[in-house]
Amino acid sequence: MWERLEKRQIQRRALRAPFGTRPRPDLPSGTDLIPKIKHIVVLMQENHSYDNYLGTLTGPGLSRRGDGLPLGPDGAPSAVNVLPNGQRVPLHHFTATTQSPGDPTQAWNASHVQYAGGANDGFATSVYAQVPGGDPAVPMGYWTEEDLPFYHGLARTFPLADRWFCSCLGPTFPNRRFLIAGTAHGLIDDLPWDMVDYPAAGTIFDALSSHDISWVNYHNVHPVTVIMRRLLGTGGLLALRRLAQVGHWLPGVVNAARGNKSFTADLYPLGLARAARHLRSTQAFFADAAAGTLPAVSIVDPDFGLYSEENPQDITEGEAFSAAVVNAVMHGPGWADTLLIWTYDEHGGYYDHVPPPAAVPPDDVEGRNWQLGLQSWLRAAASAIPWVRVQLARLANADDGPPAFDRLGFRVPTVIVSPYARPDFVDSTVYDHTSVLRLIEEKWNLPPLTRRDAAAVAPLAAVDLEGEPAFATPPVLPAAGGATFQPRTRPLTRLLARARVR
Numbered sequence: 001m002w003e004r005l006e007k008r009q010i011q012r013r014a015l016r017a018p019f020g021t022r023p024r025p026d027l028p029s030g031t032d033l034i035p036k037i038k039h040i041v042v043l044m045q046e047n048h049s050y051d052n053y054l055g056t057l058t059g060p061g062l063s064r065r066g067d068g069l070p071l072g073p074d075g076a077p078s079a080v081n082v083l084p085n086g087q088r089v090p091l092h093h094f095t096a097t098t099q100s101p102g103d104p105t106q107a108w109n110a111s112h113v114q115y116a117g118g119a120n121d122g123f124a125t126s127v128y129a130q131v132p133g134g135d136p137a138v139p140m141g142y143w144t145e146e147d148l149p150f151y152h153g154l155a156r157t158f159p160l161a162d163r164w165f166c167s168c169l170g171p172t173f174p175n176r177r178f179l180i181a182g183t184a185h186g187l188i189d190d191l192p193w194d195m196v197d198y199p200a201a202g203t204i205f206d207a208l209s210s211h212d213i214s215w216v217n218y219h220n221v222h223p224v225t226v227i228m229r230r231l232l233g234t235g236g237l238l239a240l241r242r243l244a245q246v247g248h249w250l251p252g253v254v255n256a257a258r259g260n261k262s263f264t265a266d267l268y269p270l271g272l273a274r275a276a277r278h279l280r281s282t283q284a285f286f287a288d289a290a291a292g293t294l295p296a297v298s299i300v301d302p303d304f305g306l307y308s309e310e311n312p313q314d315i316t317e318g319e320a321f322s323a324a325v326v327n328a329v330m331h332g333p334g335w336a337d338t339l340l341i342w343t344y345d346e347h348g349g350y351y352d353h354v355p356p357p358a359a360v361p362p363d364d365v366e367g368r369n370w371q372l373g374l375q376s377w378l379r380a381a382a383s384a385i386p387w388v389r390v391q392l393a394r395l396a397n398a399d400d401g402p403p404a405f406d407r408l409g410f411r412v413p414t415v416i417v418s419p420y421a422r423p424d425f426v427d428s429t430v431y432d433h434t435s436v437l438r439l440i441e442e443k444w445n446l447p448p449l450t451r452r453d454a455a456a457v458a459p460l461a462a463v464d465l466e467g468e469p470a471f472a473t474p475p476v477l478p479a480a481g482g483a484t485f486q487p488r489t490r491p492l493t494r495l496l497a498r499a500r501v502r
Contacts, residue, residue, distance in 0.1 A: 006271070007210070018449050038338070040340075041300060042341050045308055045318055046308040049351060065160065067354065081121050084125060092141055093142060099311035103134040104349025104350060108171065108189060110130050111410070115356060115410075124139060127139055150477060151319055158417045162411070162427070165408035165410065166344070167433045168407070168408070174189075178362070179264065179437070186367055198269060208440070211446070215298070215299075217301065218285035218300045264299050292332055292333030294334055307320070307485070309344075323485065330417070338418060340418065341414065341459070346410070354410075360406075360451045360452050416462040422462060423470045434450075437456065442460070
């Protein structure tokens with residue numbers, strides 16, 4: 001029943017034909033072109049740059065591994081940002097694994113300030129200018145192997161992608177949209193009331209379901225809340241999000257809307273049939289991995305409020321979660337034909353020294369903001385209320401900047417994990433999150449959704465599918481620095497108050 005309903009919903013959307021041609025135009029869509037890989041798992045955490053986590057990574061013999069933090073004559077990280085008042089803010093090693101609330105920032109405007117026309121020297125300034133009471137030194141901090149032993153061990157063992165960029169100079173929601181659709185479709189912020197739209201060619205989930213290719217988004221949201229919301233139907237769900245637009249200034253409405261999108265698949269509206277078929281709990285992921293029953297494509301989400309690694313969380317909690325996910329895949333019966341990508345949605349405002357390159361715009365949809373796009377008379381009327389005027393000014397500041405999606409965002413930590421992975425390999429190919437789409441498309445002979453994933457490169461240079469698998473026996477990786485992760489679902493009442501994606 002659910003399958004028929006989902007396919008009917010896809011047909012009703014009247015999606016535009018995908019952009020470009022299939023990898024093998026002579027074969028039908030859905031043809032398996034990479035049969036040695038049966039399971040693709042994407043583990044995407046939150047808000048850290050490559051240099052922030054892996055900038056001090058070493059390889060065998062303590063040699064540097066990957067393009068890490070620039071070093072001075074003394075061998076120590078040496079980059080400096082200079083504030084508008086002339087104060088110099090150097091790189092520094094964090095002394096704790098907890099983070100500062102709201103500092104740094106990865107808002108659209110802040111990210112463009114950090115980029116600074118390619119100088120990558122505006123990280124401290126972005127906090128100085130845009131985070132009231134913030135410490136400009138925070139974005140210049142980094143962690144080392146002593147703090148993150150599992151992550152450094154993972155990146156030392158499996159292929160490290162040291163040119164994997166997030167897909168745009170902006171925050172979480174636009175970048176996760178690129179992961180699943182090849183476009184942010186104009187979204188430039190993390191405001192949930194802006195997400196009532198749908199991309200012209202749909203999402204990768206539409207393509208997978210249309211060709212009976214299994215996929216699941218594993219998450220930590222209580223299933224009752226997911227199903228109850230979707231019982232409203234698509235129209236009711238959109239009405240709820242539109243209501244959140246109108247009620248933008250009411251904190252309770254804002255929090256409720258955020259809770260409505262607590263997993264990646266819902267960054268474009270997700271109907272009841274799709275929720276019933278393709279959403280499963282974190283516990284189900286570990287059970288499926290242990291049983292060898294993972295689907296063809298898995299998106300594994302953390303609990304975004306507890307162990308996603310977003311500030312102000314303790315990063316060791318998220319490392320423990322990632323270690324549990326990677327180990328569950330490596331030691332499950334499906335390991336022999338699995339490819340897992342560990343990555344981050346965006347940089348979180350933390351320093352990285354590599355300028356993001358220009359990128360192919362995904363479509364003709366420019367960045368926009370619903371509130372700032374209101375008719376002038378309506379904005380003027382709203383601005384007559386002092387506290388609304390203040391909020392509009394803050395929103396204008398956060399969303400200021402060029403509206404184009406013609407440049408990638410900053411580098412993020414990324415490792416390709418598979419029995420076919422190349423040992424002692426650093427892959428410096430330019431990738432972004434649409435490289436995941438390209439991988440899926442090249443495996444199942446699917447046409448690209450947008451210009452961006454049509455131009456993307458699948459991360460297949462990191463694996464050798466011709467020879468014997470180098471990691472047929474899973475390697476032993478270091479333990480995470482924090483406590484051992486135990487999967488759990490939050491109680492419903494607590495979830496309703498706190499569930500969110502940032």
